[in-house]
Amino acid sequence: MNEVQEQTKTLFQVSDNGYYGQFGGAFIPEMLHPNIEELRENYLAITRSEEFQQEFQQLLKDFVGRPTPLYFAERLSQEYGANIYLKREDLCHTGAHKVNNTIGQILLAKRLNKKYIIAETGAGQHGVATATVCALMGMECKVFMGALDTERQKPNVERMRILGAEVVPAHSGSKTLKDATNEAMRHWINNPIDSHYIIGSVVGPHPYPDMVTRFQSVISEETKWQLKEKTGSEDPDYVVACVGGGSNAAGAYYHYLDRPNVELIAVEAGGLGVASGRSAATTALGKAGILHGSRSLVMQTEDGQVVEPHSISAGLDYPGIGPLHAHLFDSGRAKFYSVTDDEAMQAGIQLSRLEGIIPAIETAHAISVLAQMDLKSSDVVIINLSGRGDKDLETYIKWGKY
The missing domain is CATH 3.40.50.1100 (Rossmann fold)
Structure with a gap:
């Protein structure tokens, strides 16, 4: 039976009345x-x-082509001095x-x-x-x-x-x-x-x-046995994913939520900078509020009007995050970073040149955070490569710095 069917309630699973x-x-x-x-x-x-x-x-x-590979990114690993694996969700049918x-x-x-x-x-x-x-x-x-x-x-x-x-x-x-x-x-x-x-x-x-989250949890379910095959352990030191609403991150984190030895890293879209007024970094700029039917962290004015977000990535251009991620931030279970448009685009080009994989700009945000992390040579890092960059070629071309 699929592990998504587990029924025991834990600190990071939804309560019976729908709260994290x-x-x-x-x-x-x-x-x-x-x-x-x-x-x-x-x-x-x-x-x-x-x-x-x-x-x-x-x-x-x-139909989808699962399981998706867990790929050891050798040249990217050399660049950052750690053992970096990419969960290749970009290879799913439809590209994400x-x-x-x-x-x-x-x-x-x-x-x-x-x-x-x-x-x-x-x-x-x-x-x-x-x-x-x-x-x-x-x-x-x-x-x-x-x-x-x-x-x-x-x-x-x-x-x-x-x-x-x-x-x-x-x-x-x-x-x-x-x-x-x-x-x-x-x-x-x-x-x-x-x-x-x-x-x-x-x-x-x-x-x-x-x-x-349950439908996306297949990502971390596969990651556990794939990593064990490659390293002898199900648990990496870090699981990294970009977060807008956050479904790819929720799926990548799910089977690690109650394993405190695995650090969860969430990467938000900093846009032109968190203090620029043109950002989508919800945990840095938001406060508790109601958006699209749930209570979460929302970018809003003093009187509760939603602030328009900005990101070069259409998939991260959202003024809130899912309630699970808000709880992960509030509880300290996950560590949240933000990266700017330019940092994300540079990381997308870097992955393309080092590994022959053009990532979606959403995913490029997750790659970019490696430069902010204090990694050791023994660290095992899983990055959820949530989508491929075909859809973003026009944005890459307009950005033009490659």
């Missing part, structure tokens, strides 16, 4: 109450069933970790007799993954995407359309991920019957953060 410490919950309009309650009452029983797990695991293997979650949620939606799928996307990878599984299952799909992101992620927009999805640009606010999420939730409120909203990150009202 002081963060989480379900703050939703009355119109969505039946949908959220239906999910909350059924998601664990359905996803733990033998029939569900058999179909889920088969699709992960034969997002498909782990969309397969899980589409199977759940089918079992709840939903006919119509709604999604939001920033960098476009979740949108592509949602459009992909909707094509696979023959379901209608509407994807909301910030108008700015439709421009900087054009290849993913066209991929979604080719797969049969309707892509709806969001023209409000900063025209990025926050605004796409607002529009997607508004559409769901107006169309609650027979529809399922596939949230792409560990955000939103309970049970979404826990549900998405």
Whole structure:
């Protein structure tokens, strides 16, 4: 049986009422109450069933291409004086970790007799993954995407359309991920019957953060046995991942949450600098508040208005983090860093030149933090390489410093 089915409650698992410490919950309009309650009452029983797990695991293997490799990055390791392994989620079908979650949620939606799928996307990878599984299952799909992101992620927009999805640009606010999420939730409120909203990150009202984390936990589940094969131990010294909403990080951390000997490193988008007014470093700039249906850390003004974030990475351009990550920060279990746009882009070029892997700009943020860490030659570092850089070539070209 998959380890995602473990039932013992620990300090870092969601409580029965949907909280991680002081963060989480379900703050939703009355119109969505039946949908959220239906999910909350059924998601664990359905996803733990033998029939569900058999179909889920088969699709992960034969459709997604799991397990993804755990790759020893020899030249990158020499550069930073440690033993660095890359968990190659970029090699998943569709090019990122997002498909782990969309397969899980589409199977759940089918079992709840939903006919119509709604999604939001920033960098476009979740949108592509949602459009992909909707094509696979023959379901209608509407994807909301910030108008700015439709421009900087054009290849993913066209991929979604080719797969049969309707892509709806969001023209409000900063025209990025926050605004796409607002529009997607508004559409769901107006169309609650027979529809399922596939949230792409560990955000939103309970049970979404826990549900998405469980589907993504396959990342750390594989990492444990792969690392043991390579080093004789399941436990690295560090697990590093970028965090916007934070689904790739949640999946990479999951099976290490209760192992204090493994240090969890979260890397946020510093944008033009944390003090510049053009940043998405939520733990440095945010405070407790409600965003998109849960209580978490949110970048906001004194009177509670959400501050527009900035990142060169469309997938990290979000003014909050998931409630699990807020709890990991608040409790000190994870250490949070931020890196600037330029630092991330330089790290993306560095990985490309050293290892022949062009990373997504989101992932490049995680690579960049190596320069800030005090690493020893004996340290074993896992970096979750969450996506490939094909979608970001235009941004790399515009940046131009290579």
